[in-house]
Amino acid sequence: MRFIFTTWLLLLLICFQAQAQKNTLSGNIVDEKQQPVVGASVYLQGTVRGVQTDAFGNFILKDFPKGEYVLRVSMVGFKDASRSFTIGDREAKEVNLVLEEDLLLLDAFEFSVSRGIMGQEKMPEVDNFRVNAARKNEVIRVGEINANLAMNNSRQIFGRTPGISIWENDGSGIQLGVASRGLSPNRSWEFNVRMNGYDVTPDPMGYPEAYFTPPMEVVEQIEIVRGASSLQYGPQFGGLMNFVMRKPDKSKRFTFETLNTVGNNGLFSTFNYLGGTEGKWNYTAYYQKRIGNGWRENGYFNTDHAHVEVNYAASNKLKLGLEMTYMTTESQQPGGLTDEQFAQDPRQSTRGRNWFSTPWFVPALTAEYIVSENTKFSLKTFGTFAERSSVGFMRPINQEDDLGNRQLDRDFYNTYGSELRMITDYQLFGKKQTLASGLRYFNGLIDRKQNGQGDSGNRMNFDLIEGGVYNRDLDFRNINYAAFAENIFRISDKLLATAGVRVESIYSNMEGRFNIVNGQEVLLSPQSRTRNFLLFGLGSEYKLTKTTEFYTNFSQAYRPVLISDLTPPATTDIIDENLQDSRGYNFDFGYRGSLGSYLKFDASYFYLNYADRIGTIAQLNPNGTIYQFRTNLGNSVSQGFEGYVEFDPITAFLKSSRFGYIHLFASLAIVDARYGDFMTTTVVDGQIREGNLNGNRVENAPRKINRYGITYQLKNFSVTWQLSDIGEAFADASNTVSPNAAATVGLIPAYQVQDLSGSATFKKRYILRGGINNLTNEMYFTRRAGGYPGPGIMPADGRTFYLTFGLKL
Structure with missing residues (x-):
């Protein structure tokens, strides 16, 4: 494993040295009232490059090759915006955009902002290389709820998720025991338990008990797809639980x-x-x-x-x-x-x-x-x-x-x-x-x-x-x-x-x-x-x-x-x-x-x-x-x-x-x-x-x-x-x-x-x-x-x- 990590890091350093550029694209994103849009997603269309706007609506993208690009900006409650631009080698360019309100999405956005919590959300039709449409699914936005996150209090964390049964015999918060639909909560083994999309249990096919639970203070959200997840994940009847x-x-x-x-x-x-x-x-x-x-x-x-x-x-x-x-x-x-x-x-x-x-x-x-x-x-x-x-x-x-x-x-x-x-x-x-x-x-x-x-x-x-x-x-x-x-x-x-x-x-x-x-x-x-x-x-x-x-x-x-x-x-x-x-x-x-x-x-x-x-x-x-x-x-x-x-x-x-x-x-x-x-x-x-x-x-x-x-x-x-x-x-x-x-x-x-x-x-x-x-x-x-x-x-x-x-x- 040490050889793998060393090789990977060396590859990253080589790529960095070989492809480092001095281009800079910066700008400011505001709404129609000229107020800064905080947390907007700003990315170069068709690439892996992207950032978010800061507390003042500003953004900066660095070190990408010269060429022609389309800058896209998206934010809940606003219509997507885009701007084409060309940038040369070692050039600094500024692009500013004004986002228009999307009345349909704005209702949901204002709902979230007004209440100060995100409650129970659902996953989008398609995201992160997977299909979520037509499925019973939930997204628990952990950082947006009032709960004892230091102790991984599952009774509070899963409070808005219907049908989740919990074994509450581990007050230390080390292990999580949850299930749904009459299945056993034993170390969540009826779920396919993952973190950032990859397995963290000993063996999903032979010993799927979840001895590891990440600290909820660093979990951004918990994605739950009920039993219909088996086609894209497998194998458990309970479905997917992804931290x-x-x-x-x-x-x-x-x-x-x-x-x-x-x-x-x-x-x-x-x-x-x-x-x-x-x-x-x-x-x-x-x-x-x-x-x-x-x-x-x-x-x-x-x-x-x-x-x-x-x-x-x-x-x-x-x-x-x-x-x-x-x-x-x-x-x-x-x-x-x-x-x-x-x-x-x-x-x-x-x-x-x-x-x-x-x-x-x-x-x-x-x-x-x-x-x-x-x-x-x-x-x-x-x-x-x-x-x-x-x-x-x-x-x-x-x-x-x-x-x-x-x-x-x-x-x-x-x-x-x-x-x-x-x-x-x-x-x-x-x-x-x-x-x-x-x-x-x-x-x-x-x-x-x-x-x-x-x-x-x-x-x-x-x-x-x-x-x-x-x-x-x-x-x-x-x-x-x-x-x-x-x-x-x-x-x-x-x-x-x-x-x-x-x-x-x-x-x-x-x-x-x-x-x-x-x-x-x-x-x-x-x-x-x-x-x-x-x-x-x-x-x-x-x-x-x-x-x-x-x-x-x-x-x-x-x-x-x-x-x-x-x-x-x-x-x-x-x-x-x-x-x-x-x-x-x-x-x-x-x-x-x-x-x-x-x-x-x-x-x-x-x-x-x-x-x-x-x-x-x-x-x-x-x-x-x-x-x-x-x-x-x-x-x-x-x-x-x-x-x-x-x-x-x-x-x-x-x-x-x-x-x-x-x-x-x-x-x-x-x-x-x-x-x-x-x-x-x-x-x-x-x-x-x-x-x-x-x-x-x-x-x-x-x-x-x-x-x-x-x-x-x-x-x-x-x-x-x-x-x-x-x-x-x-x-x-x-x-x-x-x-x-x-x-x-x-x-x-x-x-x-x-x-x-x-x-x-x-x-x-x-x-x-x-x-x-x-x-x-x-x-x-x-x-x-x-x-x-x-x-x-x-x-x-x-x-x-x-x-x-x-x-x-």
């Missing part, structure tokens, strides 16, 4: 921001960011340190995040980039509780020796090349070099810690991949059509070491005792090739249709030592399998008015056989040689848009079919002994309603107010997730009894996920109150109501939680934020864990507060 990091400031050579947060339970967080643009170069970097004791006993976290991004315009057509992200974590895990312990005191902990750590390094090389105004390419080459380590006493929570040697488990991830995308516009039947296509390669290696003997101490230590070994030592390899294409057919000014296909090839191999019994190694029979298949999708969108539209989409999906599916928990268990990937599809039909500048909405019906779900049943050997057999057992169906509405009564009735604005929002979801024909078996008195889960609710799937909020905003001050109203759920597929002794199964009760948060900016430079999470100190939980970080009930945090001081330069 878009803050990009370099294109209006300044240098900008700096620091945010420092304190709170109860010893919380301290410092976030420091810098970035800017100079000629052909732009850059950004951040560092975050977060430390605290946690809300519960035996809770502690200490995390470090660092990121650097450098981009270079090697020519007018080619832009090269380098990104590197690094995270280290040190986290003490309080463990689970029994129901009795939770009722006595949710803050207590009987596990004082459990520790967890995930050092994570994600490098990425990027390139964008513009062939013409209608066709461009993108290449992202990325890797994940990381670890997942845990040590602790892992027996059921109703067993007392014997203070002996702790169980030690470690995973090592070495994965890399590349994704080439092309997008092109072409004319057909007198209309502009758009084709997005791509190729993908991924190679993942997971080295899993489990059931090792750690020390008998209390601190974090991931070393084996002297002479110790890992009883289980497995290697898992996944190689994936994919090709995909999706086209927008614009039939009329109001109607468009989309059609797409994805071709997948997956090769998986697992081998190694499964256990050591009486000093003898038990080797796992090497398991290799190759799967090839197609996915199809169709969608359409019809604009009923200029600001509202109907949309619908059908898209096939799949979930590959995971590393956990191929690993038997005991030597007597058997894995079906014909175990298949889970297959199914997502369907959406909805209506979304805005009315004037005071109402935004999105209401839809969804249907998710999850077929060939994997499970384990008891079987008889010819000799009469019983063994567990893992195979495809059945299916489940999730269907329901997702809705979002935000209303500004002041703008609706008074148009404007010098006393501020009030904004009301509701994010609603009704989810009916049930098993269909799904076989089960139990063993009673040595006999197998067959059953079926048909009609049972899917575990960890609340029927009701509702969130409501009110924001008051006056100039640079705003405060938000939010209520989360979540229905009950079951912890197991059998829908067990009464908990067992270990608290791993049983009902997860409904709950309501309130949050209050606010922010203020002074002189455009000084930032003050603060809030109280769980305002009424509700005692509740969202998860019963069967293993790490439990087992048992995982309590959510009670009342906490935070205060942030910031400075921008």
Whole structure:
């Protein structure tokens, strides 16, 4: 990897020396009232060169070859403007433009400005080498909402996104556990989790758990595309969740921001960011340190995040980039509780020796090349070099810690991949059509070491005792090739249709030592399998008015056989040689848009079919002994309603107010997730009894996920109150109501939680934020864990507060 980075940086320096120019284009962008337009996008048409206007409407472009160009300027609320110009070698030229208001877009623009927040947006029809039209999607503009960003408070961050269920058992903010439509929130593994468009999970095809979550203080927006994303991304039923990091400031050579947060339970967080643009170069970097004791006993976290991004315009057509992200974590895990312990005191902990750590390094090389105004390419080459380590006493929570040697488990991830995308516009039947296509390669290696003997101490230590070994030592390899294409057919000014296909090839191999019994190694029979298949999708969108539209989409999906599916928990268990990937599809039909500048909405019906779900049943050997057999057992169906509405009564009735604005929002979801024909078996008195889960609710799937909020905003001050109203759920597929002794199964009760948060900016430079999470100190939980970080009930945090001081330069 060091050779790759050195070569890449050397290439950038060579390009810089060979192609550096002294041309300068500067100017000023104003509106019809001669007021500066701040943050307008200014770029040379058909090139990768572009900047933004500063606080005075000024811009400057440097170091581009002589020739003839078209300067284009775009800004929400204004009509695009352009000017042709010619520039010679080492020439300084000035171009000034006046932007005209676009009345249609101006309403939406004024709506955003008046309320001081961006609420819930949708993605444009086409952007960043992908097709978004006809899809259920959301854009969360993280920096525009009132939330505890220092702690990655997901309940607040996803407050306006309908149907998002959240596991709130990690108050440290290190890991994110979210899902939608009745799927499991376990480390967000039903989503295809990406950052800036590339993978950050260990292996999307074999182990898609998201151990890494970027600091929300540097996330510009979170893009969510529901299940219909599988054609362009794959593979999860849940769809895409992409964290878009803050990009370099294109209006300044240098900008700096620091945010420092304190709170109860010893919380301290410092976030420091810098970035800017100079000629052909732009850059950004951040560092975050977060430390605290946690809300519960035996809770502690200490995390470090660092990121650097450098981009270079090697020519007018080619832009090269380098990104590197690094995270280290040190986290003490309080463990689970029994129901009795939770009722006595949710803050207590009987596990004082459990520790967890995930050092994570994600490098990425990027390139964008513009062939013409209608066709461009993108290449992202990325890797994940990381670890997942845990040590602790892992027996059921109703067993007392014997203070002996702790169980030690470690995973090592070495994965890399590349994704080439092309997008092109072409004319057909007198209309502009758009084709997005791509190729993908991924190679993942997971080295899993489990059931090792750690020390008998209390601190974090991931070393084996002297002479110790890992009883289980497995290697898992996944190689994936994919090709995909999706086209927008614009039939009329109001109607468009989309059609797409994805071709997948997956090769998986697992081998190694499964256990050591009486000093003898038990080797796992090497398991290799190759799967090839197609996915199809169709969608359409019809604009009923200029600001509202109907949309619908059908898209096939799949979930590959995971590393956990191929690993038997005991030597007597058997894995079906014909175990298949889970297959199914997502369907959406909805209506979304805005009315004037005071109402935004999105209401839809969804249907998710999850077929060939994997499970384990008891079987008889010819000799009469019983063994567990893992195979495809059945299916489940999730269907329901997702809705979002935000209303500004002041703008609706008074148009404007010098006393501020009030904004009301509701994010609603009704989810009916049930098993269909799904076989089960139990063993009673040595006999197998067959059953079926048909009609049972899917575990960890609340029927009701509702969130409501009110924001008051006056100039640079705003405060938000939010209520989360979540229905009950079951912890197991059998829908067990009464908990067992270990608290791993049983009902997860409904709950309501309130949050209050606010922010203020002074002189455009000084930032003050603060809030109280769980305002009424509700005692509740969202998860019963069967293993790490439990087992048992995982309590959510009670009342906490935070205060942030910031400075921008």
